[in-house]
Amino acid sequence: MKLTRLKLKNFRGYDNIEVNFNENLNVIIGKNDVGKSTILDAMNSFFNDEIKLEPADCNKNATEKVIEISASFRMTRNENFLIDATNPTTLGEEYLLNEDGLLEIRKVINAGNKTIGAKDTKVEIICYHPKIYEQPFILYTIADLRRILKENESIISNYDEINKSKKADIRKALFNALMKEDTEFIPTIISLNNIQEDNMKSWIKIRENLPLFNLFQSDRVNSDGDKEIQDPMKAITKEVLSSLQPELDIIRDKVVSKVEEIGNKTIEKLKDFNGEIANQLKTLPDLKAWDSVFKFNLDTDDEIPLNKRGSGVRRLILLSYFRAQAEKNTIDHSHSNIIYAIEEPETAQHPDYQRMIIDTLKEISQQESSQxxxxxxxxxxxxxxxxxxxxxxxxxEYKKPFIVQDEQLKIQEIVSTLGILPTVFTRMVICLEGRHDINFLKNINNSIPEFKEMIDLSHPNISLYELGGSKLIDWININHFKESNIKEFHLYDGDIKKYKDLVDKMNTDNDGRRFGIYTERREMENYIPIQLIETEFNCDLSSYINIWEEFDVSSHLEGQLVEKIKDKKSREQAVKGILNSRLAQLITTDLLIEHGVYDEMKTWFEKMKVVYEGSREAIQVKG
Known part of the structure; x- marks a missing residue:
């Protein structure tokens, strides 16, 4: 489960915004006091009930003093969800997803009083629900569901086989019986306060299925409970408790059951004294999160309290925690997902540590169970x-914060706000499609002496650049090329039309600064001698020799790594890594000649040399 969207209404400086999130890493940028931390605070309040809001958190211009925080989650296809005390089900089967197929949960907080208490918060599911009965089946007690099931017994062929002690099974049977091809679906708001779930709070049940949310703030409170020290330990505690959730649920349910039993007996006895008062009472659990029961400290033995040490040291505790998390295998996570939210992780850190921090956080974000x-x-x-x-x-212009949606405008504002400068200042850049192409060209240049004598690609005045790079700095550098005198040599695979058109245009323009070539074969992997591949992957490729120029080498070979790497895309990238790194280093001049590609590849490096050494006029003539 991944958080994909957040909606805020009347929350602090935001009157009404919607933010869409990347399912791995999200970097929030803006000037001071623009509302960056507000986004994280809203998420913290949504996930963690112990984070209490105040009436002052409501937008001062709101006509109605009501705060709304909505979070939408993308579910995996068969992800089970425990929404009541019976059995796990999928939200798709219960028709509890919104029109976009997302689980959307909204907290509605009344901020019109002097304080905000538990009773001022309502939790709702926003869904696209079939209109087949008076109200959604999730709102009915098991007695009501049995009654509705009995009413429709004549159209339910497997009526006797349905487990009538489980509400999820009854609901599924009713959906199957009453849904038609022309059934109307309507936007529906389901209040979790109205779900009749055997007196157990439904929000508690649903919250346990949501990602853990850990917020690490940059504030300095300078006390024994300094957040930069407490929060890692609190996060660790929450993760450990999540792995013990089934056992804790059993304990919790037993306690609730016993307390309700005694409480109900007490109410029955009260009826002997005052039946009117007794009829107004019922036993409702007011349960706290398990992690609120435990508190752990990091202590030192040199009599210097940890919170009195330098801010850099305190932040290193956070860095160490994240590095420990990055080393954990995703299969160790028993919880469905964990969200790490960090304010200004670069605070009080040396640039080297800053790079280490972002590399670590990027690694964590790539794990299936993390965001x-x-x-x-x-x-x-x-x-x-x-x-x-x-x-x-x-x-x-009205000083109201908003999320910049236009892609080009967003990048321009980020560059302007942060003052980001290009990082390429070489004499020539060689532009290729991807990092595997860069590895291949570097290795082949180093492996074949004749090619390296023409032009040495390791020279500091030459940069190899991934044109398909998606990092912000890639966009900045590409624009920098256009505005500078840096010479460009473009080498692209011959299997993509848009790159062929780009090469043809730059060569037709013949501006003396840019020149390009596209390969005669499908991609770089097709230039690797077949016998090297057969030896490496222990396979026979002889039947593909006649079509090798257009053969999809990496897609064919990724099947060889099924046992080692389960994900298909990861397997294909691993294959490309082996081909363009390890095998490219083994290529010799004789192997290229035998493979029939030496002359074409020689032309690549000859053209590179012309672009690198020549003036604009020379390139225009020779190009």
Whole structure:
């Protein structure tokens, strides 16, 4: 389960906004006091009930003093969800997803009083529900569900086989019986307060299925409970308790059951004295999160309290925690997902540590069970992440914060806000499609002496550049090429038309600064001698020799790694890594000649040399 969208209404400076999230890493950027931390605070309040809001958190211009925080989650296809005390079900089968197929949960908080208490908060599911009965089946007690099932017995062929002690099974049977091809679906708001779930609070049940949310704030409270010390231990405690959730649920349910039993007997006895009062009473559990029961400290033995040490040291505790998390295998996570939200992770850190921090957080975000959110003022961090991970907050002419949606405008504002500069200042850049192409060209240049004598690609005045790179700095550098005198040599695979058209155009323009070639074969992997591949992968490729120029080598070979790597995309990338790194280093001149590609590849390096050494006029003539 991944958080994909957040909606805020009347929360602090935001009157009404919607933010879409990357399912891995999100970097929130904006000037001071624009509302970056507000986004994380809203998420913290949504996930963690112990975070109490105040009436002052309501937007001062709100006509109605009501705060709304909505979070939408993308579920895996068969992800089970425990929504009542019976058995797990999928939200799709219960028709509890919204029109976009997301689980959307909204907290509605009344901020019109002097304080905000538990009774001022309602939790709702926003869904696209079939209109087949008076109200959604999730709102009915098991007695009502049995009654509705009995009413429809004549149209339910397997009526006797249905487990009538489980509400989820009854609901599924009713959906199957009453749904038609022309059934109307309507936007529906389901209040969790109205779900009749045997007196157990439904929000508690649903919250246990949501991701754990850990917020690490940058505030300095300078006390024994300094958040930078407590929060890692609190996060660790929450994760450990989540792995013990089934056992804790059993204990909790036993306690609730016993207390309800005694409480109900007490109410029955009260009826002997005052039946009117007794009829107004019922036993309702007011349960706290398990992690509120435990508290752990990090202590030192040199009599210097940890919170009195330098801010850099305190932040290193956070870095160490994240590095420990990055080393954990995703299969160790028993919880469905964990969200890490970190304010300004670069605070009080040396640039080397800043790079280590962002590399670690990126690694964590790539794990299937993790998602990362950070705020930052540092250009070094912003330029290291992909454009799709960046969220830019700005203010309009009325000083109201908003999320910049237009892609080009977003990037321009980020570059302007953080003052990011290009990082390429070489004499020539060689542009290729991807990192595997870069590895292949570097290795082949180093492996074949004749090619290296023409032009040495390790020279500091030459940069190899991934044109398909998605990092912010890639966009900045590409624009820098256009505005500079840096010479460009483009080498692209011959299997993609848009790159062929790009090469044809730049060569037709013949501006003396840019020149390009596209390969005669499908991609770089097709230039690797077949016998090297057969030896490496212990396979026979002789039947593909006649079509080798257009053969999809990596897709064919990824099947060889099924046992080692389960994910298909990861397998294909692993194959490309082996081909373009390890095998490219084994290629010799004789093997290239035998493979019939030596002359074509020689032309690549000859053209590179012309572009690198020649003046604009020379390139125009020779190109």
């Amino acid at each position: 990362v959110f950070i705020t930052t003022h540092t250009p070094e961090i912003a330029q290291m992440v992909e454009k799709d991970s960046l969220i830019m907050i700005s203010k309009n």
